[in-house]
C-alpha cells in the first residue's frame with residue numbers, strides 16, 4: 001500500500017495543475033522547498049517519477065497523469081462528502097464547477113443568479129471557453145456540469161437538451177440583403193464573411209451546413225469572440241453566423257439584423273451534460289434540476305418571450 005498523506009496529494013495535484021512548484025507554493029501559501037520536498041517524498045513512496053522537468057516547466061510522466069486523475073477523484077469524493085454532510089444538516093453549501101461554451105455566457109449567468117438566490121451559501125466557478133477547449137476539460141474531468149450545443153459522441157456522457165440555440169446569418173441593418181426574403185444560401189458566397197475561430201462550436205455547425213450545401217464563403221476575418229464579430233459586422237466588415245443569444249444584449253439590436261437565408265436558422269440546441277458514471281455533488285444535482293425545471297418555463301431566460309421562444313431580435 002502506498003504511503004501518502006492527503007496533504008502530499010493536495011500539493012502534488014496543485015503542482016500538476018500549474019506545472020510549477022512556485023505557483024503551487026503560491027496557491028497553497030507554503031514555501032517552494034516545502035512543495036518540492038512533499039512531492040519528493042510522494043515520488044519515493046510511489047517508486048516512479050511523477051514529473052519530468054524541462055527548463056522551468058514541469059511535465060507529468062505517465063505515473064504522474066494517473067496520480068493526477070486519482071487525486072481528482074479523491075478530492076471530488078471528499079468535496080461531495082462535505083456537501084452531503086451540509087445537506088444532512090439542512091444547508092446547501094459547497095462549490096458548483098460549471099464550464100460553458102462562449103456563446104452560453106449570454107444566458108447562463110442569468111440563471112445562475114436566480115439559482116444563487118435560492119442557495120446563497122454556494123460558491124460557483126464558471127469557466128467560459130470555446131467548444132474545443134470545453135471538450136478538453138471534459139476529458140480531464142475538470143468540472144461538474146457543462147453547457148454546450150454539440151455534445152461530442154466519443155465521450156460517454158449524460159446529456160439533456162435545455163433550450164433552442166438557433167444560429168442566424170447576421171448583417172448590418174443597411175445591408176442590401178436586409179429586406180430580401182428567402183435568400184438562396186449560395187448568395188453568401190459573394191459576401192465577405194466573418195468566422196469564429198477554429199475550435200468554435202458555432203463555426204463547426206456553420207462549416208457542416210456549408211459543406212452539405214457546397215457553399216464556399218470568402219472568409220475575410222476570423223475572430224475568437226462573438227462580441228468582436230458583432231462589432232466587425234456593425235463596422236461593415238462583412239456578415240457572419242451567430243447564435244441568436246448573442247444578439248440579445250442591448251445596444252446591438254438597432255445595428256444588426258438577421259437575414260432570411262434558406263437553411264437558416266441552423267437549429268442547434270443547448271445541452272447540459274456531465275460525464276457518465278460521475279457522481280454529481282448535491283449542489284451540481286440541485287443546479288441540474290433547477291436548470292431542467294426552469295428551461296421548460298423559459299421565463300427565466302431573460303430576453304426571450306415566454307410565448308414562442310423568439311428573441312427580441314428583429315427579423316426582416
Ligand code: PGA
Nearest residue numbers: 102103131149200201202
Ligand atoms: P462556441 O460554441 O462558443 O465555441 O462557438 C457554441 C456551441 O457549442 O454551439
